[in-house]
Amino acid sequence: MKNRHKYSFIFSCILADLLAIIGASFIFLRYASLSDVAWNYFFLNNLTSAKLLCWLLPVLYFRLYSLDADFNLSAFYRNTWRTFLAQGILWQSYIYLLHGTKNYNLEIASNIYSSSFLLVYCLFSRIAITYVLTHLKRWIPKPFNVAIWGFNKTSIELATQIETSAYFSNFLGIINSESEIKYKSKKEFGLVLGNAIENASKVGIQEMYVVVQPKYITDLNRFFELADKYCMRLKFVPDFSMLSKGKFSTSIYHNFQVLKPRHEPLQKSFNRLIKRAFDIIFSFLVIILVLSWLFPILAFLIKKQSKGPVLFKQLRTGKKNQAFWCYKFRSMRVNTISDSKQAKKEDNRVTPIGKFIRKTSLDELPQFFNVLLGDMSVVGPRPHMLKHTEDYNDLIHNFMVRHFVKPGITGLAQISGYRGETKEVVDMKRRVNADIDYVLNWSLIKDIKICFLTVIITLKGDENAF
C-alpha cells in the first residue's frame, strides 16, 4: 500500500516535469521565429524531442526519481537543481555544438522566456511536492502503520531516521517507553514481547521493528511466527549500543550479517573500475597536453641550476601500506636527509626553479606516470614518506585508514587547506580526518570537483605551498 502511493506520487512528478519541459520547448519555439537567428529546419522540427532528451539524460544520471530506494526529500531537492542545471547546459551545448546557429546567443527572447518558465516551475512544483508529501498521510483513508518496539539508544536513532523520511507510511513512534534493562529473565522478556505483538496487531500496526539486545531473545523465529499469525511484518534490529558507542556499517555476505566499522564506496569493484578509467583518461590527457612540452623545459632548467637527476624518486607509502617509488621533478639540491626531513619555508636545499615548481605544484606532475602505472590515483590521500607513516601510525589511531585507497596527486585534505608541513600532530590529525572523510564519501563527481578546485587553488596561489 505504501508503495502504491509512492509510485503514484513519483509518476505524477515525472509526468508534471515532462509536461513542463514540453511547455518550455513550445515557448522556445513560439519566440524562436521572432529572433534574427538563422534556425535550420531539422532543429525546429526536432526541438521538443531534443529538449526531452536533454532532460532525460540528467534525470537518469542523477536518479531524480528513485523508485527502488526510500524517498528522501533532501536528495530530491539536491537532484532537482542538479538535473535542471545539467539540462540547461546540455540544451545550450546541443544548440551551439550541433547546429552552430548564426547570431545565436543566450539573450534571445526564446531562451529567456523558456528558462524563466522552467525556473519558476521548478520552484512552485517543488513547493507543491513538499506540501503534498507532508500532508499525504492525512488524505489516505487506511495508512500503512509502522511502529518500533524497544526503548534504547538504537531504537531512538531508528525512530529519528524513520521520522525524517516516513512520507508514505504512518509512523506511530516507539510504542513502549520502558527500557529492557528492567527485565530479569528471557522468559519475562519473551512474555512481554509476545503480548506487545498481539496488542500491536489489534491497533492496526502492519510493520513493527523490534529493537533489543540479542541477549534477550531465546528464539527469534517464535516471534516471527507469532507476527505472521497476526498478519504483521516483524523486523528485528539488534541493539549494539551497549557494545560500542560508535556506529557500524552492516552488509550481508550470502546469509551472514557482517558488521564493519565503516562503509567504503571504493570497496565496490564497479566504483574502482570507474575511478581507474577516470585516472587513465585524465593522466593521458595531462601527459599529452601538458607534460609533452613542459617536461623538456623544466628538465633543462633543473639540470642547469643544480647537479643531479631531473626526476626525484622517493619511497612512499601506498595502498595497503605497500611502498612504491613516487616521482617528482627535483626541486632541491641532492642531499642525504630528503627521506626523513620534510621541506619547510625558506628551506636552503630548494633551488630557484625548485621554489617556483613547488609554489605552483608543478613538481608533482611526474606523478601522473605513477597514476598510469597504477601506484597512485589522481585524487586520494597524499602519500607520505615511510618514516612519517611509521611515526604517525603510533600517534594517530586511525592513521592507516587513509591507506585503504590509492594515494593521490591531490586530495580533499589539500583543497581544504591541510597541505604542506605538519608541525604539530593536530595538523596531521586534521589531514587524516579529511582523508578518511574522502574514503568514506567517495564519488566520481567529488573527484572531478577536487580536481577543479585544485586548479583554482593552484592558480590563486596556496600559502602552504613552498
Place this chain on the structure above:
Amino acid sequence: MNIIYYFAGLLSGVSIASFFIGKELYKFYVKDKVQKKQLERMEKLNKQFKKTFDMEGPEFSS
C-alpha cells in the same frame, strides 16, 4: 521588450534564490523538529537508566 526581459530575469533570480533558501530552511525545520523529539526520548531513557542503576542494576539471567 526590455521591461519584459527585466521582469523575466527578476522572476528567474527570485525563483532560484527562493528554491535554495527554501530547501535549506525546510531541511533545518525538519532536523530541528526530529532532533527535539530525539532529545526528549534520550532524556527519558537516561532517567530510566539512572533510576535502575541507583536501585542496583538487576541481574539478567537466562
